[in-house]
Amino acid sequence: MGSFACEIVEEKDDEVRLPKHSGRYGKSVMGSSSKDLERKQREYHGSLEYDIDKLFQSISVKPSTRLMSSSFHNHETSASAGPSRTTSPSKRIASIKKPGTPQSPRFVGLSDSVSLKQALRDRCISKASEMAAQKRLSKSAAASPRVSEADRIKSLYNQVSNESTSGRSGLVPVDKGKGSLVEIPLLPVNNKPSSSKSVSQRFEEHSNPISEPSQAGTSLGSQGVGNQTREIKLLHKSNKSGSCLSSGSGDYEIELDENVALPSTDAFVEDDVMEIDKHVTSLPSHSSKKVNGTELDKNILSSALDAEQKGKLDDAPSSGTEKSKTVRKVTRMIPRPKQPKKKILLKKKLKIGVVSATYPTKDDEEHVPSLDSSAHQLLCQRCHCSLKSTSIDNHPPSYTTSHNPEICTDSLSSASNNVGKEARQLSDENSSGSCNVSQSSEAEIVIMKQDVSSSNNSGISAMVEKETGNPTSSEKFEFSLSSKDSLGDYSRSTSMSEESNLSRFSCGNKPHMSMDVRWEAIKHVKVQYGSLGLRHFNLLKKLGCGDIGTVYLAELIGTNCLFAIKVMDNEFLARRKKSPRAQAEREILKMLDHPFLPTLYAQFTSDNLSCLVMEYCPGGDLHVLRQKQLGRCFPEPAARFYVAEILLALEYLHMLGIIYRDLKPENILVREDGHIMLTDFDLSLRCAVNPTLLRSNSPPGKDPARISGPYNTSNCIQPFCIIEPSCQVSCFSPRLSSNQQQGRKPKRGDHLSKTQQHLNRSLPQLVAEPTEARSNSFVGTHEYLAPEIIKGEGHGAAVDWWTFGVLLYELLYGKTPFKGYNNDETLANVVLQNLKFPDSPLVSFQAKDLIRGLLVKEPENRLGSEKGSVEIKRHPFFEGLNWALIRCAIPPELPDFYEYGGGPEGAADLPGGSNNRYLECKAIGDHLEFELF
Numbered sequence: 001m002g003s004f005a006c007e008i009v010e011e012k013d014d015e016v017r018l019p020k021h022s023g024r025y026g027k028s029v030m031g032s033s034s035k036d037l038e039r040k041q042r043e044y045h046g047s048l049e050y051d052i053d054k055l056f057q058s059i060s061v062k063p064s065t066r067l068m069s070s071s072f073h074n075h076e077t078s079a080s081a082g083p084s085r086t087t088s089p090s091k092r093i094a095s096i097k098k099p100g101t102p103q104s105p106r107f108v109g110l111s112d113s114v115s116l117k118q119a120l121r122d123r124c125i126s127k128a129s130e131m132a133a134q135k136r137l138s139k140s141a142a143a144s145p146r147v148s149e150a151d152r153i154k155s156l157y158n159q160v161s162n163e164s165t166s167g168r169s170g171l172v173p174v175d176k177g178k179g180s181l182v183e184i185p186l187l188p189v190n191n192k193p194s195s196s197k198s199v200s201q202r203f204e205e206h207s208n209p210i211s212e213p214s215q216a217g218t219s220l221g222s223q224g225v226g227n228q229t230r231e232i233k234l235l236h237k238s239n240k241s242g243s244c245l246s247s248g249s250g251d252y253e254i255e256l257d258e259n260v261a262l263p264s265t266d267a268f269v270e271d272d273v274m275e276i277d278k279h280v281t282s283l284p285s286h287s288s289k290k291v292n293g294t295e296l297d298k299n300i301l302s303s304a305l306d307a308e309q310k311g312k313l314d315d316a317p318s319s320g321t322e323k324s325k326t327v328r329k330v331t332r333m334i335p336r337p338k339q340p341k342k343k344i345l346l347k348k349k350l351k352i353g354v355v356s357a358t359y360p361t362k363d364d365e366e367h368v369p370s371l372d373s374s375a376h377q378l379l380c381q382r383c384h385c386s387l388k389s390t391s392i393d394n395h396p397p398s399y400t401t402s403h404n405p406e407i408c409t410d411s412l413s414s415a416s417n418n419v420g421k422e423a424r425q426l427s428d429e430n431s432s433g434s435c436n437v438s439q440s441s442e443a444e445i446v447i448m449k450q451d452v453s454s455s456n457n458s459g460i461s462a463m464v465e466k467e468t469g470n471p472t473s474s475e476k477f478e479f480s481l482s483s484k485d486s487l488g489d490y491s492r493s494t495s496m497s498e499e500s501n502l503s504r505f506s507c508g509n510k511p512h513m514s515m516d517v518r519w520e521a522i523k524h525v526k527v528q529y530g531s532l533g534l535r536h537f538n539l540l541k542k543l544g545c546g547d548i549g550t551v552y553l554a555e556l557i558g559t560n561c562l563f564a565i566k567v568m569d570n571e572f573l574a575r576r577k578k579s580p581r582a583q584a585e586r587e588i589l590k591m592l593d594h595p596f597l598p599t600l601y602a603q604f605t606s607d608n609l610s611c612l613v614m615e616y617c618p619g620g621d622l623h624v625l626r627q628k629q630l631g632r633c634f635p636e637p638a639a640r641f642y643v644a645e646i647l648l649a650l651e652y653l654h655m656l657g658i659i660y661r662d663l664k665p666e667n668i669l670v671r672e673d674g675h676i677m678l679t680d681f682d683l684s685l686r687c688a689v690n691p692t693l694l695r696s697n698s699p700p701g702k703d704p705a706r707i708s709g710p711y712n713t714s715n716c717i718q719p720f721c722i723i724e725p726s727c728q729v730s731c732f733s734p735r736l737s738s739n740q741q742q743g744r745k746p747k748r749g750d751h752l753s754k755t756q757q758h759l760n761r762s763l764p765q766l767v768a769e770p771t772e773a774r775s776n777s778f779v780g781t782h783e784y785l786a787p788e789i790i791k792g793e794g795h796g797a798a799v800d801w802w803t804f805g806v807l808l809y810e811l812l813y814g815k816t817p818f819k820g821y822n823n824d825e826t827l828a829n830v831v832l833q834n835l836k837f838p839d840s841p842l843v844s845f846q847a848k849d850l851i852r853g854l855l856v857k858e859p860e861n862r863l864g865s866e867k868g869s870v871e872i873k874r875h876p877f878f879e880g881l882n883w884a885l886i887r888c889a890i891p892p893e894l895p896d897f898y899e900y901g902g903g904p905e906g907a908a909d910l911p912g913g914s915n916n917r918y919l920e921c922k923a924i925g926d927h928l929e930f931e932l933f
């Protein structure tokens with residue numbers, strides 16, 4: 001820009017200004033055609049150069065006493081003196097009146113006789129004033145160092161508007177009707193003030209945010225040379241592509257929106273600016289609604305988080321890569337450096353984003369790598385819980401500071417499931433008698449306790465502690481007609497928040513079933529349809545009816561995956577006051593992760609029907625299987641196999657603080673692989689459990705001293721520490737004194753051989769038996785009810801060991817031990833009758849001895865009442881059994897297979913025969929019509 005700008009503006013586009021000769025004081029113009037030449041000559045005659053030439057020629061220099069006034073009028077008057085002077089000057093005057101262009105303080109009237117010196121001086125003054133005006137203009141753009149980016153943009157816009165109005169800037173309206181497209185010439189960068197970037201540069205940067213900032217500058221420079229023009233549409237549609245673009249331009253545009261005072265004199269430019277403004281404000285939220293900086297920042301953050309989550313969803317293992325990709329996007333979103341306003345915006349981000357502590361505040365371009373790492377840190381911080389849960393070796397899990405409930409829920413549930421997994425491992429591995437296993441098991445149990453209790457959510461521990469705090473609940477006494485029907489008339493003393501457990505124990509992360517394709521199938525449907533409902537299943541057959549619901553075999557539509565869906569009518573449950581039972585079952589199922597316990601794949605409510613999607617067991621139940629046996633009873637090895645697996649399942653449940661209370665063959669299902677699955681938890685009781693480690697290095701001849709205690713008095717605050725022998729005492733304070741041990745009555749299990757006892761003593765013993773739990777509910781099945789339940793004295797975990805004894809008896813003898821002619825007699829027998837063994841079939845002494853130990857009427861003397869499964873597993877009946885590998889053992893028999901993967905009843909049970917593959921319950925949306933009960 002120079003003092004000639006105004007003159008150039010007046011020229012037509014096709015005019016070419018060429019120096020005729022390089023005179024000292026002026027230039028000549030030369031047209032390209034004769035017409036032009038003529039015109040230019042005419043103009044030359046009225047030009048300063050002409051005057052000077054004339055002056056030189058005449059030499060008749062008259063000193064002018066009359067200085068041409070700056071008054072326009074005077075010029076006009078003087079101009080009228082000669083025709084040759086009337087056109088050109090007036091043209092100039094007209095051009096100088098152009099808005100924003102300063103007028104010369106004085107005009108040199110060429111018709112007057114003036115001295116050469118005066119004429120030149122006036123001319124210089126005129127030029128100088130023009131230059132000063134231009135400088136003022138550009139100063140307002142470059143301005144002070146504190147000027148905002150928006151101010152600079154505004155100034156540039158003013159310049160552009162001036163130039164565009166004059167029609168020479170190159171900012172040419174292309175088609176205003178289409179939305180004010182403008183062509184902006186990409187001028188060489190060095191033609192522009194160094195303090196601020198050109199408009200074209202800025203818009204180029206906005207329109208091409210994917211380029212790295214430095215690249216953008218380079219390309220601009222190269223493209224700009226040669227006055228190449230490039231169409232940049234300043235419309236929001238031009239920038240629609242890519243969230244990073246929208247976010248990237250956000251900061252600038254917010255400032256523009258807030259600060260730009262649009263020139264009111266130029267409607268064209270105003271339109272453009274407004275369009276830019278619209279574009280800007282619409283970008284972050286993808287709506288035309290304006291957003292403030294805070295919202296924008298939120299949007300930016302959420303975009304980043306969304307992207308990160310997506311990455312996480314897509315492929316968990318590659319999340320690191322995804323994160324870094326996202327970080328790069330975030331980097332691009334960050335506006336360019338050295339803009340004070342931007343800093344303010346970034347500060348806003350700091351405030352808004354819980355996780356934005358590492359956002360850069362300056363020099364983003366220069367610190368792209370560090371920004372990446374910062375942002376990576378940001379993301380890591382965002383995934384705090386996940387990371388914690390995966391790096392638990394060194395840090396205790398902390399689940400309280402999360403900004404993303406969804407992620408933290410996942411993490412939490414993952415951690416909780418890890419606990420479940422560890423407990424399961426403990427359950428399985430501890431039984432192997434390995435010292436190391438026991439030690440690590442102890443640690444894992446501690447985790448469970450601390451993990452659960454440390455959560456703000458009402459965890460298991462908190463919940464069960466509530467329950468144990470009030471163990472006696474109001475009860476009703478009600479019997480059902482069948483001796484094998486479960487009695488579940490009880491009311492719970494406490495009700496748990498469903499949400500708490502929902503979030504804690506997601507059914508989507510069961511380590512022992514993590515490779516199961518059914519997870520993927522369910523997940524796929526959820527992703528595809530947003531949610532899972534009954535409409536996504538074909539109900540193939542009714543598997544059975546229980547007290548609170550009906551179980552169907554169901555196929556997930558479009559997959560070959562079979563599930564057992566327990567459907568419960570919420571209204572029905574509420575009417576019968578059985579909702580707490582359904583809730584208890586649901587909550588327990590969510591907690592479970594064990595090979596001998598059901599896997600809950602999903603749960604949903606459809607049309608007032610609560611549905612639990614579980615693993616399908618095609619082998620039927622042990623009751624049915626026993627009926628099929630010769631003599632309707634299992635051979636002892638088979639019985640031993642089944643009860644051993646049941647024992648592990650019960651052990652796991654007790655470790656989780658779940659007293660099962662409804663053990664019977666009907667609730668033991670046979671899996672496809674012949675192993676068992678304990679089902680039906682609606683009568684289970686949740687309670688507190690104190691994990692206890694028994695010292696392994698007790699002196700021979702003495703009972704292992706118990707060194708146990710509440711987890712919260714433990715000195716060991718590191719839940720994932722590997723418990724070394726020296727650490728054992730510090731982690732668990734003594735619970736029972738040796739005097740208490742010595743003072744107790746002898747139990748049935750005490751008759752174990754010296755070798756066995758010595759062996760047992762040499763191993764550390766983990767006891768995770770809920771010995772303190774008490775309930776007065778009358779629950780269970782008549783033939784399986786423990787005496788303490790019938791007597792209403794209150795009961796605890798020992799009821800499970802009673803039912804365990806009854807189960808073993810039934811499997812071996814084909815009938816329960818105290819069965820009477822009716823339920824009342826059965827109950828009386830349970831309380832009063834001594835245990836008797838039939839002569840046939842022949843059963844081993846060890847089996848009978850175990851049964852005797854379990855069916856002790858006083859719960860405190862019952863085998864298992866003190867140390868739980870540990871005592872029972874040591875019984876000679878299980879001698880030689882590898883507890884850790886039982887899940888890999890070959891089961892006594894594999895289930896027969898029918899249609900749908902097998903089943904006890906087969907396809908013949910389907911209504912309408914095998915042609916009618918589906919049940920009568922056609923799903924119309926989520927509405928099902930079928931008999932539930």
Ligand SMILES: Nc1ncnc2c1ncn2[C@@H]1O[C@H](COP(=O)(O)OP(=O)(O)OP(=O)(O)O)[C@@H](O)[C@H]1O
Pocket residue numbers: 486543544545546547548549550551564566598614615616617618620621666667669679680682
């Ligand atoms: N996962 C499963 N796989 C195969 N069959 C199942 C499954 N779950 C339940 N069943 C069948 O459905 C029947 C009904 O089960 P449900 O648990 O509702 O009732 P229940 O055991 O009779 O108990 P309750 O009345 O105590 O609730 C069971 O007897 C069993 O045969």
